[in-house]
Amino acid sequence: MKLPVTAHTSRPWRIHGIAGDFRVEDVWAMPTPGGPDDLERLVRQMANGDGAHVSSPVARLLFAIRWKLGKLLGWDDASAGLGVRVPTLRDRLPADLLSGPRGPDLQEAPLVSVYLTHDEWAAEMANRTVHAVMHIGWVPDGAGAHRGQMAVLVRPNGRMGALYMAAIKPFRYLGVYQQMLRAIGRAWEADAGAEHGPAGRGGAPSGPSVT
Template sequence: MKLPSTAHTSRPWRIHDIAPDFQFEDVWALRTPGGPDDLPRLVSTLVSDDSGTFPDSAPMPVRLLWAARWKIGAVFGWDGPNTGLGSRVNSLRDRLPEDLRQAPRGPDFKDVPFTSLYLLQNEWAAEMANRTVHTVMHIGWVADESGGYRGQMAVLVKPNGLLGAVYMTAIKPFRRLFVYPALLRSIERDWRAHV
């Protein structure tokens, strides 16, 4: 479920200080009920080899959109080795304060080009960059209405020039209507399978 922006912006997340020049895009509730110390388990579930059901388990329109994006990226060279972290943009790890540099990074995805930045008890962030955008996936672990905890996923972006701004505008309706709801269902399904 999509949440109001304040569900992310009003919380004292560390990512606010690390990426103040990134635009907040969306925040979504994850139906991943757990206890106060379960964020590392959620992160492990997200990045594990056996939870790689997205986009394979997504509805056909999402799989087609996903495949089209990678084909277009290949044609225009959006995702080449010289377009990402360490070449086109510096990693946000370079901005981390000393305490976060000493904190666990958290695991990296196996088949998705996101790299972990840090993992805390209630917050995890991973980044990815290509020719169009530098983006952060932020997973927070928050108290819910029932007295338990659940995850919430926020997306922060820094478009790369006019190309990035046009790209983000063009994909926004597809992200919100198709891709994120399918991704959230996949995360929630994987969570239930690992409980």
Template sequence: MSRLPSRAHTSLPWRIHAIAPDFRLEDVWALPTPGGADDFPHLVGLFTEAGGHAEGGSAEGGFITSPVARALFAIRWKLGALLGWDAPDAGLGARVPTLRDRLPEDLRSDVPPSRHPRFTAVYQTGDEWAAEIANRTMHGVLHVSWVPDGAGGHRGQLAVLVKPNGPLGHLYMAAIKPFRYLGVYDNMLGTIGARWQERTASAPRT
């Protein structure tokens, strides 16, 4: 896996810093998505179309393919249903306002629709795309960016920001941390890399 230090995200002038200053940075990952300077829209498309790859629109959005990781997600959604973590009154516009309410005027344009079953797009620029999720345990942000790779090209970068909801949220984030590193992120990044290769291989050449 290609986990990066926090400064790989915090040292760059992303708009998300001013939009979500009260969120903590949980993880930063280098994505296996090499490309050129103008390829960021293709990466955004990979994420906004992710739900279309999922079996029956599954909650993990199509990037989780291993049986073990899928089982972990199934347990999580079952617990959420039993405990009311994912009820409508626990989500965006109910328990917490959407981050779109915080956007400056120049970011308030429409963002591409997403087929991801859990995340709602917040904004998009030429090198940033952010989406959010909220439930009873936390309010989270998925931040995807396009950064120079140091070798004349570019690659994607994924940052996860969270705002835990009180003691329950802090306990929840601590409890799931080992599972994220042992079974989820490696599978997710591998799937993203494979889908990126498929996308770039089928793209028309100019």
């Protein structure tokens, strides 16, 4: 479920002080009901690529077109990435985050982990069009459980980057995010069932499903 930007900005996340020059592009509720300490399990699932892929034919086609264009236009060249075109956000971390857990990189996406806390995980990527951050927060769901909340933060690279973000905006809502979140939710439920037996978490998710 898509959420207002304030669902991210109203919370006291550490990312606000690190990526204050980034714009919050999207905020989504994740269908991952769990307990207050379950962010690490979600991070592990996503880092392993378990459920993070998109199975929709439309989404696969859109991703294939994007990567083909990126190759043709040089958007994803190494010279446009982290540590070359832009410095990594780890250079901005305060001492406590820098010395704490970094978190895993993603296997199925060009996202490099920045930091991991009990209730936040941030990973970044950069190309010739944009420097972007995926922020996963772990929040109360209002029904006695917790769930993940994904925010996408971006800093476009000049006019080209702004035009690129405007051009791809409609495609992000053609099912890419929805399919990805549903896949993550299915993997989350399957993992809960495997961990706790056929009944899962007491026979049902520990919080309401988010679709």
